[in-house]
Amino acid sequence: MNFSVHFDDATVDRLNKAVERAGVTRNRLISMAVQEWLARNEEKDWPETLLAHFRNPAPELAQDTLDFQAWREHLGGPAEPRW
Template sequence: MNFSVHFDEPTLDRLNLAVERSGMTRNRIIVTAVQAWLAQNEEKDWPETLKAHFRNPAPELTEDTLDFQAWRSALGAGSELRW
């Protein structure tokens, strides 16, 4: 998908310098920056198995008791916990 983005002159100058330093295109730098911003700022959610576990008021009565360590992999390596 294509769309236009308008930058002020100082930002455009900095972007052009980054292109020279990195050898990447302006578009690639912008895409990378947006992806990084989204990864950092998108709302995180609990894994579905963990949400289902806590929806059950008596999880110890089910055959499918949740392994509480299993949800850790859904957070990804190095994820910063915010609770």
């Protein structure tokens, strides 16, 4: 998808210098910046099955109780000691 973005002169000068340093096109640099911003700022949420489990005030009474052990693989191994 193509669209136009308008920048003030100072931002364009900074962008042009960044392009020279990075060795990429302006469009590529802008695309990379937007992708990075989205990766850091998009709302991250838990899976719907986990959200539904915690919305239920008495999850142990639900017919399909959530298996927490199934999520263990996503936690990774134990953290290394810091000392």
